[in-house]
Amino acid sequence: xxxxxxxxxxxxxxxxxxxxxxxxxxxxxxxxxxxxxxxxxxxxxxxxxxxxxxxxxxxxxxxxxxxxxxxxxxxxxxxxxxxxxxxxxxxxxxxxxxxxxxxxxxxxxxxxxxxxxxxxxxxxxxxxxxxxxxxxxxxxxxxxxxxxxxxxxxxxxxxxxxxxxxxxxxxxxxxxxxxxxxxxxxxxxxxxxxxxxxxxxxxxxxxxxxxxxxxxxxxxxxxxxxxxxxxxxxxxxxxxxxxxxxxxxxxxxxxxxxxxxxxxxxxxxxxxxxxxxxxxxxxxxxxxxxxxxxxxxxxxxxxxxxxxxxxxxxxx
Amino acid sequence: xxxxxxxxxxxxxxxxxxxxxxxxxxxxxxxxxxxxxxxxxxxxxxxxxxxxxxxxxxxxxxxxxxxxxxxxxxxxxxxxxxxxxxxxxxxxxxxxxxxxxxxxxxxxxxxxxxxxxxxxxxxxxxxxxxxxxxxxxxxxxxxxxxxxxxxxxxxxxxxxxxxxxxxxxxxxxxxxxxxxxxxxxxxxxxxxxxxxxxxxxxxxxxxxxxxxxxxxxxxxxxxxxxxxxxxxxxxxxxxxxxxxxxxxxxxxxxxxxxxxxxxxx
Numbered sequence: 390x391x392x393x394x395x396x397x398x399x400x401x402x403x404x405x406x407x408x409x410x411x412x413x414x415x416x417x418x419x420x421x422x423x424x425x426x427x428x429x430x431x432x433x434x435x436x437x438x439x440x441x442x443x444x445x446x447x448x449x450x451x452x453x454x455x456x457x458x459x460x461x462x463x464x465x466x467x468x469x470x471x472x473x474x475x476x477x478x479x480x481x482x483x484x485x486x487x488x489x490x491x492x493x494x495x496x497x498x499x500x501x502x503x504x505x506x507x508x509x510x511x512x513x514x515x516x517x518x519x520x521x522x523x524x525x526x527x528x529x530x531x532x533x534x535x536x537x538x539x540x541x542x543x544x545x546x547x548x549x550x551x552x553x554x555x556x557x558x559x560x561x562x563x564x565x566x567x568x569x570x571x572x573x574x575x576x577x578x579x580x581x582x583x584x585x586x587x588x589x590x591x592x593x594x595x596x597x598x599x600x601x602x603x604x605x606x607x608x609x610x611x612x613x614x615x616x617x618x619x620x621x622x623x624x625x626x627x628x629x630x631x632x633x634x635x636x637x638x639x640x641x642x643x644x645x646x647x648x649x650x651x652x653x654x655x656x657x658x659x660x661x662x663x664x665x666x667x668x669x670x671x672x673x674x675x676x677x678x679x680x681x682x683x684x685x686x687x688x689x690x691x692x693x694x695x696x697x698x699x700x701x702x703x704x705x
Numbered sequence: 706x707x708x709x710x711x712x713x714x715x716x717x718x719x720x721x722x723x724x725x726x727x728x729x730x731x732x733x734x735x736x737x738x739x740x741x742x743x744x745x746x747x748x749x750x751x752x753x754x755x756x757x758x759x760x761x762x763x764x765x766x767x768x769x770x771x772x773x774x775x776x777x778x779x780x781x782x783x784x785x786x787x788x789x790x791x792x793x794x795x796x797x798x799x800x801x802x803x804x805x806x807x808x809x810x811x812x813x814x815x816x817x818x819x820x821x822x823x824x825x826x827x828x829x830x831x832x833x834x835x836x837x838x839x840x841x842x843x844x845x846x847x848x849x850x851x852x853x854x855x856x857x858x859x860x861x862x863x864x865x866x867x868x869x870x871x872x873x874x875x876x877x878x879x880x881x882x883x884x885x886x887x888x889x890x891x892x893x894x895x896x897x898x899x900x901x902x903x904x905x906x907x908x909x910x911x912x913x914x915x916x917x918x919x920x921x922x923x924x925x926x927x928x929x930x931x932x933x934x935x936x937x938x939x940x941x942x943x944x945x946x947x948x949x950x951x952x953x954x955x956x957x958x959x960x961x962x963x964x965x966x967x968x969x970x
Binding site for chain 2: 691
């Protein structure tokens with residue numbers, strides 16, 4: 390199979406997310422870095438954005454620099470896919486957004502045929518002053534519970550910058566997944582972190598640790614974690630916010646729906662304030678679907694399972 | 706209006722959760738097919754509880770509910786909805802991520818008609834489809850917008866019986882003025898309406914009314930008769946709300962005044 394058809398197959402596997410893959414195909418002119426397993430298949434730079442990839446033993450190091458003042462409307466595409474059923478892929482992204490830049494990174498992590506496949510990531514993102522940086526990571530792990538995925542990211546968000554993290558793993562089966570993201574927010578920065586995950590059977594296990602450390606005065610953050618566990622699946626959400634500087638504001642919101650025997654949802658919000666002017670809050674709800682929502686849909690003719698599925702599908 | 710009984714509530718009683726008291730006590734009334742029937746009464750009288758019992762959300766400890774002659778007392782909410790009963794909530798639920806289009810269309814049986822029904826229903830409740838179809842039924846909608854979307858979802862479904870639980874609460878005055886039009890359009894679509902309200906200006910659209918007081922039926926009859934009784938019972942010498950239907954208010958006021966003069970009250 391050619392490299393081009395390999396990457397198309399990986400992208401096609403993401404269509405369950407209602408994704409328009411034409412924006413990401415190799416023929417698309419936008420900036421991109423595309424992998425198949427541990428080989429770099431496409432690197433495409435545009436003015437103001439440097440993309441460099443280096444292959445190592447079991448993966449790659451990806452260096453991305455958004456140069457000072459660069460404002461780029463189209464997303465920068467990172468495709469970390471594996472068609473193989475087994476193997477180990479290790480990715481080390483090092484991303485720098487220089488001052489006054491504005492970009493969106495769209496990472497696709499797709500392992501459509503995974504049976505005994507491990508994907509590890511150890512990433513660092515440095516966001517300068519007065520930036521807008523959106524990082525979207527969309528996962529698809531196939532239908533055979535065969536992936537083990539462990540991404541770890543450290544993000545540093547500079548003065549007066551906005552950082553948004555959107556992590557979605559709601560289609561297909563999860564397999565085993567352990568995510569850790571630590572975000573350090575400096576003066577006047579704003580953080581918006583969203584995680585959505587769906588465990589569908591007893592072989593699906595997802596652990597998420599999403600942490601924001603508000604280190605600069607007036608930094609603000611919100612973490613929203615939404616998950617569902619059905620058919621014996623397991624989801625654990627660990628939302629952390631620390632206010633370590635004056636006038637910082639943070640909130641952790643966790644909503645998890647659990648359905649079917651053997652399914653488990655856990656949420657541990659951990660909030661900490663070390664300055665009397667901080668305002669850090671959390672909210673968590675776990676359990677069955679809200680009865681008002683269920684009744685509303687059942688009164689239109691859906692049965693309980695149909696109504697629950699619709700609520701979960703739309704929440705995620 | 707047909708002379709057939711569509712819904713018959715027979716002697717239903719519902720206990721409070723702690724079973725210390727009856728929220729409603731041996732309630733009976735009939736709703737005629739094609740009519741607008743109002744359940745009137747003060748706050749806490751048990752009006753909404755009756756609506757929820759008809760929908761199958763609350764289960765009476767005694768009594769029966771018949772719909773088109775069938776005893777539906779033991780049916781689930783879904784089964785009742787499939788037979789043609791639905792309810793528009795006083796405080797409608799909000800849903801993360803669910804689009805207005807999907808919510809309004811969820812009750813439309815013929816999936817080929819969803820688009821047409823959703824657009825029609827939004828226009829009936831005076832919401833612009835170009836604006837609202839893109840939105841979500843979440844916390845970003847105002848209370849009034851959410852109520853109108855609730856009404857639209859009922860209209861799109863085309864049930865035989867619509868229970869409107871204080872549909873007017875939270876609506877702005879402009880929409881209140883158009884309520885008559887909305888009710889008439891629902892009637893034109895051959896739906897029977899059961900209005901639960903404590904506003905006389907809304908209840909006056911009804912053909913028949915039931916007055917509930919402390920969980921019991923005080924009277925069944927025409928709306929005008931029921932309002933006279935309501936005012937007497939509440940010790941009112943005039944109807945409080947004069948916003949929309951002064952002419953009607955004045956006619957009821959006149960009856961109350963005359964009956965007071967004749968020492969009937």
